[in-house]
Structures are given as C-alpha cells and as structure tokens.
Amino acid sequence: MKIEIDDIGVRFGGLWANRNVSFSFEGPSITAVIGPNGAGKSTLFNVMTGFIKPATGEIRLRGERISGQAPEKVAARRIGRTFQIPEICHEMSVRDNVLVGAHRHIRGNLFSQVLNIGASGAAEREAGDRVDVILKDTRLYDLRDRPAGTLPLGRVRLLEIARALASEPELLLLDEAASGLNSQESAELAAFIRTLPSRGISVLLIEHNVGFVMELASTVAVLDHGQLIAVGTPEEVRNNEAVITAYLGKRKS
Numbered sequence: 001m002k003i004e005i006d007d008i009g010v011r012f013g014g015l016w017a018n019r020n021v022s023f024s025f026e027g028p029s030i031t032a033v034i035g036p037n038g039a040g041k042s043t044l045f046n047v048m049t050g051f052i053k054p055a056t057g058e059i060r061l062r063g064e065r066i067s068g069q070a071p072e073k074v075a076a077r078r079i080g081r082t083f084q085i086p087e088i089c090h091e092m093s094v095r096d097n098v099l100v101g102a103h104r105h106i107r108g109n110l111f112s113q114v115l116n117i118g119a120s121g122a123a124e125r126e127a128g129d130r131v132d133v134i135l136k137d138t139r140l141y142d143l144r145d146r147p148a149g150t151l152p153l154g155r156v157r158l159l160e161i162a163r164a165l166a167s168e169p170e171l172l173l174l175d176e177a178a179s180g181l182n183s184q185e186s187a188e189l190a191a192f193i194r195t196l197p198s199r200g201i202s203v204l205l206i207e208h209n210v211g212f213v214m215e216l217a218s219t220v221a222v223l224d225h226g227q228l229i230a231v232g233t234p235e236e237v238r239n240n241e242a243v244i245t246a247y248l249g250k251r252k253s
C-alpha cells in the first residue's frame with residue numbers, strides 16, 4: 001500500500017491552508033503529521049478523506065487518485081478516519097456506535113441501518129461478530145451497553161477508533177487522537193495504535209503532541225503555515241533546524 005501526497009494546495013479566501021505539500025509513505029506503517037495549531041494538518045486530512053477538494057495536486061492510493069472524490073467514495077477505498085472533535089452519538093450505546101462503522105462499510109449508510117438492526121440476517125451477524133472482536137481489542141467490551149455519552153474522553157477516543165476500524169480500513173487517519181488525554185490514557189492509546197500495522201492497517205496520525213508521535217511513528221512530516229518544512233524519521237525531524245524554530249521552539253517557550 002502506497003500513499004502519495006503530491007503538491008496539495010488548499011485555499012480559504014486569501015489563505016493557503018496547504019501549499020505544495022508533497023510526501024509519500026508505504027504501509028503497513030505508522031506515519032505522523034505534526035505542526036503548530038493552524039499549520040494545515042486537519043485540512044490535509046480533509047483532502048485525504050474527500051471532505052475538501054484541493055485547488056492543486058492530488059492524492060494517490062496505489063497510484064490511483066483518491067482526492068477530489070466524495071467522502072463515501074474515499075471510505076469505500078478502505079480509508080477510515082476519526083475527527084478532531086469526536087463525532088460519536090451520545091445517546092446510543094457504545095456497541096451501536098461501533099456498529100455504525102460496520103454498516104457504513106456494508107452499505108455506505110451512516111445511521112439508518114442501525115435503526116433496523118437484525119433485519120438482514122447473515123451480514124448483520126457477521127458485522128456484529130466483527131464489532132465484538134473490535135470492542136474486546138479496544139477494551140470497550142465491558143462498557144458496550146453504556147450510552148457513549150457517559151464515557152470518559154480516553155474511552156471516547158478509543159470508541160472513535162473502534163468505529164473507524166469496524167469499516168475495515170487499510171489506512172486509518174487519526175486527528176489529534178491523544179488530545180485531552182491524561183498520560184495513562186495516552187499511553188494506553190499508543191499501545192493500541194502500535195498493534196495496528198501488524199494487522200495490516202496503516203496509521204496516519206495528526207498530532208499537536210510531539211512526544212506522542214515521536215515514540216510511535218516511523219516517518220514524521222512537519223507542516224508550518226500550510227507548507228511541508230521537514231519529513232523524515234523522528235530523530236531527523238527532532239534535529240531539523242526549521243522544525244526546532246517553527247514548532248519545537250515555540251513549544252518550549
């Protein structure tokens with residue numbers, strides 16, 4: 001699996017939120033995009049998942065363009081994502097929230113299928129079994145009947161990931177998954193994310209929290225003011241002058 005981000009440019013009015021952004025990675029692997037607030041990280045994710053059409057450039061999965069297509073089309077290419085602000089359904093149980101992800105995969109339909117669950121036999125049961133495995137993997141199984149809105153943030157982040165995994169992605173995009181988590185929660189999350197490549201799932205992490213990605217990612221891309229200023233191993237990026245000035249320097253101050 002190869003992803004190529006090729007000369008991506010996105011403009012909001014007079015502002016280039018992404019400009020000439022190019023890098024590529026091969027999976028299964030963990031790659032990170034870091035950068036200060038407003039650097040254009042979420043914008044790049046939105047391009048990769050079809051929520052924004054770029055003004056320039058394209059994104060290719062296995063050589064085929066995926067940018068500029070509708071989000072459902074991109075999801076159907078087995079690219080899953082979470083959002084910076086979790087988009088779970090608070091009233092629904094933890095398990096039903098994950099089932100939504102499984103149904104999105106089966107029929108490309110967000111909520112309607114969950115309302116008549118059990119109606120269509122084998123596919124439903126297969127989805128249910130898959131969801132239970134994911135709930136166990138993410139240690140949410142014991143909480144499966146709780147309304148999702150009653151979970152602490154650490155569990156909500158895992159729930160969002162569980163839901164994305166239910167659509168069986170081969171590339172999972174996580175937008176600030178560790179944000180707002182305490183150190184134990186983020187350590188648990190990191191331990192879980194680390195298991196994904198061995199299951200054939202590539203992860204692209206967007207993080208503001210540099211420490212979190214440095215221990216997880218094999219490749220780190222750094223955005224600043226919409227532009228890619230460095231890409232390399234965590235060690236290379238950590239020692240890059242432009243990165244220290246643009247980002248790490250700011251964090252220390």
Ligand SMILES: Nc1ncnc2c1ncn2[C@@H]1O[C@H](COP(=O)(O)OP(=O)(O)O)[C@@H](O)[C@H]1O
Nearest residue numbers: 012015017035036037038039040041042043044
């Ligand atoms: N829908 C939008 N309309 C106008 N400006 C936007 C929109 N989305 C993002 N921006 C601007 O684009 C820049 C990059 O934003 P974003 O990609 O969210 O950054 P990051 O995720 O790195 O914090 C910011 O200056 C932000 O204000």
Ligand SMILES: [Mg+2]
Nearest residue numbers: 041042043084
């Ligand atoms: Mg963001």
